[in-house]
Amino acid sequence: MVLKTLDVLGPLHGYGVARRIEQISGDLLSVNQGTLYPVLLRLEQEGAVASDWGPSENNRRARFYRLTRVGRKVLKAEKRDWEQTAAIIARFFDVKAKLA
Amino acid sequence: MRGLNRSFKRLFNFTTNRRGDKRLREEIESHIAAQTEENIRAGMGPEEARRHARLKFGAIETVREDYHAEEGLPLFEGLLLDIRYALRVLWKSPAFSLLAIMTIALGVGANTSIFTAVNGVLLKSFSFPEANRLVVVNCVSKSQSDLWVSYPDYLDWRAAQRVFVDLGARFPAGGIIIGVGEPQRVFGRYVTASFFSTLGIQPQIGGFFSEDEDKVGAPRVMVISDSLWRRVFNADPAVIGRAINYNGASWTVVGVLPVNFDFYGRSNENNDLFLPMIGSFGKEHFLYDRGNHPCQVIARLRPGVSEHQAAVEMNTIAARLTAQYPVSNTGVTVDVHSLLRDFVGEESKALLVTSAGAILHKRLLLRRAVRYLFHSWLPDCHF
Numbered sequence: 016m017v018l019k020t021l022d023v024l025g026p027l028h029g030y031g032v033a034r035r036i037e038q039i040s041g042d043l044l045s046v047n048q049g050t051l052y053p054v055l056l057r058l059e060q061e062g063a064v065a066s067d068w069g070p071s072e073n074n075r076r077a078r079f080y081r082l083t084r085v086g087r088k089v090l091k092a093e094k095r096d097w098e099q100t101a102a103i104i105a106r107f108f109d110v111k112a113k114l115a
Numbered sequence: 116m117r118g119l120n121r122s123f124k125r126l127f128n129f130t131t132n133r134r135g136d137k138r139l140r141e142e143i144e145s146h147i148a149a150q151t152e153e154n155i156r157a158g159m160g161p162e163e164a165r166r167h168a169r170l171k172f173g174a175i176e177t178v179r180e181d182y183h184a185e186e187g188l189p190l191f192e193g194l195l196l197d198i199r200y201a202l203r204v205l206w207k208s209p210a211f212s213l214l215a216i217m218t219i220a221l222g223v224g225a226n227t228s229i230f231t232a233v234n235g236v237l238l239k240s241f242s243f244p245e246a247n248r249l250v251v252v253n254c255v256s257k258s259q260s261d262l263w264v265s266y267p268d269y270l271d272w273r274a275a276q277r278v279f280v281d282l283g284a285r286f287p288a289g290g291i292i293i294g295v296g297e298p299q300r301v302f303g304r305y306v307t308a309s310f311f312s313t314l315g316i317q318p319q320i321g322g323f324f325s326e327d328e329d330k331v332g333a334p335r336v337m338v339i340s341d342s343l344w345r346r347v348f349n350a351d352p353a354v355i356g357r358a359i360n361y362n363g364a365s366w367t368v369v370g371v372l373p374v375n376f377d378f379y380g381r382s383n384e385n386n387d388l389f390l391p392m393i394g395s396f397g398k399e400h401f402l403y404d405r406g407n408h409p410c411q412v413i414a415r416l417r418p419g420v421s422e423h424q425a426a427v428e429m430n431t432i433a434a435r436l437t438a439q440y441p442v443s444n445t446g447v448t449v450d451v452h453s454l455l456r457d458f459v460g461e462e463s464k465a466l467l468v469t470s471a472g473a474i475l476h477k478r479l480l481l482r483r484a485v486r487y488l489f490h491s492w493l494p495d496c497h498f
Contacts, residue, residue, distance in 0.1 A: 029142055029151040045175025050145065052139060053181040060121040060185070077145045078138065 018090040021082040029079035128187045142489040169367035222481030244315040248416040263408040278425040284410040290362035303388035321355040321370035331397030332402030338370045405443035425450040
């Protein structure tokens with residue numbers, strides 16, 4: 016979700032990512048926003064995102080995260096994995112519906 | 116590759132003690148400020164807006180801990196802290212340190228001595244050359260897992276098999292030696308001449324009896340154990356060739372077993388003396404009855420032959436004997452397993468279990484002792 020958000024919206028600070036995830040999920044996913052930061056750090060260590068200080072909309076210093084080339088690859092792979100998983104699960108539900 | 120890259124970064128952070136604490140704090144501040152402003156725009160008062168923003172962010176301490184866990188190598192960091200603390204405490208109170216070290220030393224010493232005892236009794240004493248090739252060969256029926264072996268079967272096995280270097284048979288003996296000091300109650304075994312060569316041992320002094328010396332009508336000879344030699348004959352080498360009155364007949368001592376000879380445990384009483392089996396019972400009917408199973412059989416595997424291969428061959432022979440002698444041999448199969456396993460299994464399992472238990476118990480006691488020490492010294496220390 017973090018990667019996709021950065022892919023669509025471009026460089027974004029942590030708060031922006033958190034808001035975006037909430038918006039897209041229609042506030043269905045409102046976990047503690049703080050848990051986002053360890054995830055961002057992890058992604059950064061894996062090289063999927065890079066970060067730099069920059070001015071936020073209200074001229075406060077904020078850390079901006081952007082997707083790297085590795086990150087784009089990771090995103091693609093994750094997307095494929097997810098689609099596959101979803102497709103398999105969907106097939107199971109399908110079978111059940113036909114039986115019923 | 117991603118994982119590797121990440122591990123390097125974490126290791127780097129750990130070794131350089133690099134911390135992103137400032138960065139995280141700043142990020143959190145800016146995050147909460149942004150959320151607060153948005154809350155104000157949504158119509159909250161400044162105080163409430165900030166409170167809501169904090170609530171939404173979650174427990175900052177937890178986030179920081181998670182963040183650090185991702186950052187470095189938390190396990191090693193904890194360990195380093197512990198070691199640093201331990202050294203400081205030990206340095207501060209040398210008397211306590213000395214006591215703790217002595218307690219541990221005592222415990223370790225006790226463990227070592229128990230191990231030495233087990234090692235001596237169990238492992239070292241089982242000192243036949245290439246003992247891993249020694250096996251027990253036994254008859255098994257559906258109702259009895261330990262049938263022992265009839266002498267005619269033993270002879271047929273020995274003649275037909277190609278998996279063993281040799282086999283040896285035995286059965287228990289016991290009686291009284293008179294004429295050498297006080298009368299002595301002794302126990303031993305009647306054995307075939309191949310018993311000694313199968314085990315691969317050499318006498319300490321004198322010799323063992325050969326197959327030619329183990330037949331009906333041959334002069335009565337005996338081989339005695341090191342312990343009997345010392346106990347009754349004061350370790351006198353002149354015992355060789357001496358005639359001994361055993362069970363009312365005269366037997367000539369021909370050899371003394373090696374010091375470390377240990378067949379089914381050194382405390383096993385049946386190791387006092389070894390007498391020729393055929394010389395003693397060659398005229399008895401029971402020895403030639405296939406329905407009678409008086410013998411226990413050991414064998415030495417040929418190099419490269421496994422217990423399983425030996426069992427397969429022996430059962431082929433057993434099947435042939437069953438066809439030949441259906442009355443006595445129907446339902447009888449052959450089991451082959453290592454002598455050491457048999458020995459440990461039957462005689463010394465208790466010893467093993469006891470000693471392992473003792474070591475475990477010692478360790479627990481030791482830990483508890485050191486823990487008490489710590490608690491009495493450092494009441495605020497919990498572990």
